[in-house]
Amino acid sequence: MLQAIIEDYIATAEPVGSRTIARKYNLGVSSATIRNEMSDLEELGYIEQPHTSAGRVPSDKGYRLYVDTLIDHPSLDEARAAWIRREYRARVRHTHSLVQLTGRLLAELTSYTSIVLAPQEQARVCRHVDLVPLGSGTAMLVLVTAGGSLESSLVELPAGVGDEELRDIAQLLDQELSGIALGQLARGALRGIELGLNRYQELLRQSLGFLERVPEEGADKVFLCGTKHILGQPEFQDLHKVRPLLALLEQEAIMQDLLTSPGTGLSVTIGGEHKHAEMQDCSLVTATYRVGGRPAGRIALLGPRRMNYVEAMATLNFVTSQLSEVLSKLLGK
Amino acid sequence: MLQAIIEDYIATAEPVGSRTIARKYNLGVSSATIRNEMSDLEELGYIEQPHTSAGRVPSDKGYRLYVDTLIDHPSLDEARAAWIRREYRARVRHTHSLVQLTGRLLAELTSYTSIVLAPQEQARVCRHVDLVPLGSGTAMLVLVTAGGSLESSLVELPAGVGDEELRDIAQLLDQELSGIALGQLARGALRGIELGLNRYQELLRQSLGFLERVPEEGADKVFLCGTKHILGQPEFQDLHKVRPLLALLEQEAIMQDLLTSPGTGLSVTIGGEHKHAEMQDCSLVTATYRVGGRPAGRIALLGPRRMNYVEAMATLNFVTSQLSEVLSKLLGK
DNA sequence: TTTAGCACTCTCCGGGCGAGAGTGCTAACG
DNA sequence: CGTTAGCACTCTCGCCCGGAGAGTGCTAAA
Numbered sequence: 083m084l085q086a087i088i089e090d091y092i093a094t095a096e097p098v099g100s101r102t103i104a105r106k107y108n109l110g111v112s113s114a115t116i117r118n119e120m121s122d123l124e125e126l127g128y129i130e131q132p133h134t135s136a137g138r139v140p141s142d143k144g145y146r147l148y149v150d151t152l153i154d155h156p157s158l159d160e161a162r163a164a165w166i167r168r169e170y171r172a173r174v175r176h177t178h179s180l181v182q183l184t185g186r187l188l189a190e191l192t193s194y195t196s197i198v199l200a201p202q203e204q205a206r207v208c209r210h211v212d213l214v215p216l217g218s219g220t221a222m223l224v225l226v227t228a229g230g231s232l233e234s235s236l237v238e239l240p241a242g243v244g245d246e247e248l249r250d251i252a253q254l255l256d257q258e259l260s261g262i263a264l265g266q267l268a269r270g271a272l273r274g275i276e277l278g279l280n281r282y283q284e285l286l287r288q289s290l291g292f293l294e295r296v297p298e299e300g301a302d303k304v305f306l307c308g309t310k311h312i313l314g315q316p317e318f319q320d321l322h323k324v325r326p327l328l329a330l331l332e333q334e335a336i337m338q339d340l341l342t343s344p345g346t347g348l349s350v351t352i353g354g355e356h357k358h359a360e361m362q363d364c365s366l367v368t369a370t371y372r373v374g375g376r377p378a379g380r381i382a383l384l385g386p387r388r389m390n391y392v393e394a395m396a397t398l399n400f401v402t403s404q405l406s407e408v409l410s411k412l413l414g415k
Numbered sequence: 416m417l418q419a420i421i422e423d424y425i426a427t428a429e430p431v432g433s434r435t436i437a438r439k440y441n442l443g444v445s446s447a448t449i450r451n452e453m454s455d456l457e458e459l460g461y462i463e464q465p466h467t468s469a470g471r472v473p474s475d476k477g478y479r480l481y482v483d484t485l486i487d488h489p490s491l492d493e494a495r496a497a498w499i500r501r502e503y504r505a506r507v508r509h510t511h512s513l514v515q516l517t518g519r520l521l522a523e524l525t526s527y528t529s530i531v532l533a534p535q536e537q538a539r540v541c542r543h544v545d546l547v548p549l550g551s552g553t554a555m556l557v558l559v560t561a562g563g564s565l566e567s568s569l570v571e572l573p574a575g576v577g578d579e580e581l582r583d584i585a586q587l588l589d590q591e592l593s594g595i596a597l598g599q600l601a602r603g604a605l606r607g608i609e610l611g612l613n614r615y616q617e618l619l620r621q622s623l624g625f626l627e628r629v630p631e632e633g634a635d636k637v638f639l640c641g642t643k644h645i646l647g648q649p650e651f652q653d654l655h656k657v658r659p660l661l662a663l664l665e666q667e668a669i670m671q672d673l674l675t676s677p678g679t680g681l682s683v684t685i686g687g688e689h690k691h692a693e694m695q696d697c698s699l700v701t702a703t704y705r706v707g708g709r710p711a712g713r714i715a716l717l718g719p720r721r722m723n724y725v726e727a728m729a730t731l732n733f734v735t736s737q738l739s740e741v742l743s744k745l746l747g748k
Numbered sequence: 749t750t751t752a753g754c755a756c757t758c759t760c761c762g763g764g765c766g767a768g769a770g771t772g773c774t775a776a777c778g
Numbered sequence: 779c780g781t782t783a784g785c786a787c788t789c790t791c792g793c794c795c796g797g798a799g800a801g802t803g804c805t806a807a808a
Contacts, residue, residue, distance in 0.1 A: 099770050114782050117771070135770050135789040176555065176567050214543040214559045217746050222509065222563060226547045226555055234509050234565045236745050310661055313654060321652055328643055412569050413550050432801050447751050450802070468758040468801050 083109075083119055084128055088140045088148045092388045095316045097137030140388070142353045145365070149350045149391050156348065156396040162191065163400055170408050177201060177230050177409065182305055184381065184405050189308025191397050194385035195331070199341050200303040201371075201378040201409065203229035206264045206296065213237070213252035213289075215245050223289050225296065227264070230413055235292040240281055251282060255289065264296055304337045315386045317363055326360040331384075341380040346370050348395055353387040363387050367394050369402040373409045381405070416442075416452055417461055421473045421481050425721045428649045430470030473721070475686045478698070482683045482724050489681065489729040495524065496733055503741050510534060510563050510742065515638055517714065517738045522641025524730050527718035528664070532674050533636040534704075534711040534742065536562035539597045539629065544622075546570070546585035548578050556622050558629065560597070563746055568625040573614055584615060588622065597629055637670045648719045650696055659693040664717075674713040679703050681728055686720045696720050700727050702735040706742045714738070 086107045090098045100120060104113040120138055123129050128144035131137070140148070158166075169187060170180075181200050188196035207228040214222045219241070225233045239248070309331060318324045330336060336358070351366045367389075368382040381402055383394050419440045423431045433446040433453060442449075453471055456462050461477035464470070473481070491499075502520060503513075514533050521529035540561040547555045552574070558566045572581070642664060651657045663669060669691070684699045700722075701715040714735055716727050 097770090101770075112782055113770095114784095115780085118781090121772080131771085133789055135768095135787085137770065176569050209549065210545075210547040212543075212545055212557075216542065216559075216561070216563050220745060222559055222565070224545075224557060224559065224565065226549075226557065228549070230549050230555060230569065232555070232557065232565065232567045236509050236563065310658075310665070313658060313661070319654055321646060321654065325643075325646060328646070332643070412553060430801090434801075445751055446801095447753095448749085451750090454803080464802085466758055468756085468799095470801065 083116075084123060084140075084144060085148060085151075087120075087123075087129060087138060088144060088388075091140055092390055095388060097132055097139050099137035102137070142355060142387075145352045145387065145391075146355075149352065152392060153348060153350070153395070156392070156399040158396040158400045162397070166191075166401060166404060170404050176232070177412070178232075180405065180408060180412075181379075182307075184401055185305045185307035188381070188383055188397065188401055189311065191401075192383060192385070192390075192394055193308070193311045193314070194383045194389060194394060195306065195308045195311055197331075197337055197341065197382040197384060198305040198307075199338065199379040199381070200305065201229065201373060202302055203227060203231075208259045208262050208264055208293070211252070211256045211259050211289075211293075213248055213255065215239075215248050221248060223292060225293060233296050235288075237285060237288040237292070240285060251285070259293070264293055302338050304334045306331060306337075312384075317386050317388070323363065327364070330358055330360045340366070341368060341382055346377065348399055350391065350395070365389050365391070367391070367398050369398050371402045371406045371409070373406065373413055375410075378406075378409065416449075417456060417473075417477060418481060418484075420453075420456075420462060420471060421477060421721075424473055425723055428721060430465055430472050432470035435470070475688060475720075478685045478720065478724075479688075482685065485725060486681060486683070486728070489725070489732045491729040491733045495730070499524075499734060499737060503737050509565065510745070511565070513738065513741060513745075514712075515640075517734055518638045518640035521714070521716055521730065521734055522644065524734075525716060525718070525723075525727055526641070526644045526647070527716045527722060527727060528639065528641045528644055530664075530670055530674060530715040530717060531638040531640075532671065532712040532714070533638065534562065534706060535635055536560060536564075541592045541595050541597055541626070544585070544589045544592050544626075546581050546588065546622075548572075548581050554581060556625060558626060566629050568621075570618060570621040570625070573618060584618070592626070597626055635671050637667045637674075639664060639670075645717075650719050650721070656696065660697070663691060663693045673699070674701060674715055679710065681732055683724065683728070698722050698724070700724070700731050702731050704735045704739045704742070706739065706746055708743075711739075711742065 083103075086103055086109075087098050090102060090106065100113040100116040103109070103116050104111070109116075120129065123144075124131070124138065127141060128147060129138040130141050132139060166187060169183065178200070181198050185196040185198040188194075188198075208225065209228045210224075210226040212224045214224060216222055216236070219239050220236055221239050223235050223237050227233075243251075309328065312318050312324060312327065318327075347369070349368050351368070353365060354362050356362060356364070356366070361384075363386060364384055365387050366382050366384050368380060370377045370380050372378055381398065383389075383398050385394060416436075419436055419442075420431050423435060423439065433449040436442070436449050437444070437446040453462065456477075457464070457471065460474060461480060462471040463474050465472060499520060502516065511533070514531050518529040518531040521527075521531075541558065542561045543557075543559040545557045547557060549555055549569070552572050553569055554572050556568050556570050560566075576584075642661060645651050645657060645660065651660075680702070682701045684701070686698060687695050689695060689697070689699070694717075696719060697717055698720050699715050699717050701713060703710045703713050705711055714731060716722075716731050718727060
């Protein structure tokens, strides 16, 4: 009964009346009986009426009950699953692009908004450093971290440094730095390298300055995809409702906070359960992806409160497991 | 006169009446005189009335005349200019991030939407290739192009390749490939390397496969920033008008086409002058940025037709010159 | 040529009204 | 005692109407 109401509301976005239920879902009873049951459900707080003479709309509590019944077995239809697998196979390039791909897939498949947190490396360890000469007097400093992410910065070279000389400096840098946590750069590493020629001091200063800043900047990046879909939802036709929500989504810190809250596995936050008033008409489905069995980051789908939970949860669940798998394989864990 | 009308309309977004002009801009004449003049302007097609008893609104032709008078001397107030210079100085990292910064700056400063085309390298030449071991059986292939952009991909290693061995392979690859245009990889380069051990064939296949795909993927990337500002404009309160526009903006190919059309210097396209019907309520200000004096890419600001052309043109002009300068310096040209 | 005055037109806003949808209650039915 | 048909009631939504307000164009006077 409650299920019928919720599913009809999810499909139509209109308050559902007793007649509708009686007609569409032939439960073998008349609309009058359904009216009685609905009255009960309302008393229990599972549904509510926008006004006296409209149909009923599920309440947060109603959605909650509904969601809790289906949280255990989210399974995706095989055609979609196959398609997703193919996408992942085609685009194996690096962590960054995989995370982006995941966001895009989710948004496209569900028509909701996806929010993905890039994998956090516990401590960002320097794997490899290189200096590539570019043109007159500049070089590109390339950093590869143990987690497989890539950063770069342009640095100025002292006058008259040749390509071979630069290669030597790069090798020296690489030797000194690889294996070292970027956070602890300032202290330990500097001294070891200072031994090198004085002439390179400015170059070193630039390089280390960059390397020190990397951990803060790169950490916990948030990828949003499909925000435009919000505008397509009938409950968000009112711009005054949408804009605060969009503004909220742009604040990375809040998004990070939103995703770092609950435990593991699929979790759903519904309407008024959110901290932020702007999200009271939304629901958020969250999952954790893992690398080598250890939690690495989080993924979420944001949709209207009457989102298609079955589809959203199934898709999110599947995509999460795919991402975990591909990432683990890639990073050799 | 026309100027007064346009500037008032830009400021208020409401049709402007003769009274308003007489009051705000004391031109020493009464509203009746202004009515006569307005009637003339309307006959000439510079302004139009939405309906009989509303004020006047500038037409495309009116804006065109207005814009053409001020296209020559866009100058930014010194405080802003200084602020922009400071931003550029603080974030000198690499091409990619500079382009993004430019987009962000423009969007924030003007509250319009910025569209930036990443610099096109005529032919993407390989500057440096490296293989960095990551974990069990994988390595990261890093590519630096002559233009200073950075690409990477994960590749699988044959069983039992040690770090030193990998370094040798990387060096071989680097020697063979650096200086070679990526587009012509397939033919020439492959043969030279095939001489190496058969054992590495799969690795080579993966690497070259990636390197070949790079030119297409990386080319002409479009960066959008500040699309949300569109929703803030009073003329775009109607979602039915906004959504087609947003949909259009998401199509990279169309954006590229939009920016590749006109000549050099600042150029403005107003309302109905656009090819695409979705943009008939918008104006686009476009500029070309240069690296070492040669056109490298394009930047644009998209706003409502009644956008603040003075500010937009001045800001765009200044930011463009800054970007050109910084990029030229960085790439040593 | 400019200006004051005035009639005219058109939009916008609020109230009133009827149609439609859905409910809750009551009474009948198996 | 649960179910159902019937009916009065309520509330929203869309529509029309009329008055207020804003702005125009025209005319006649300065």
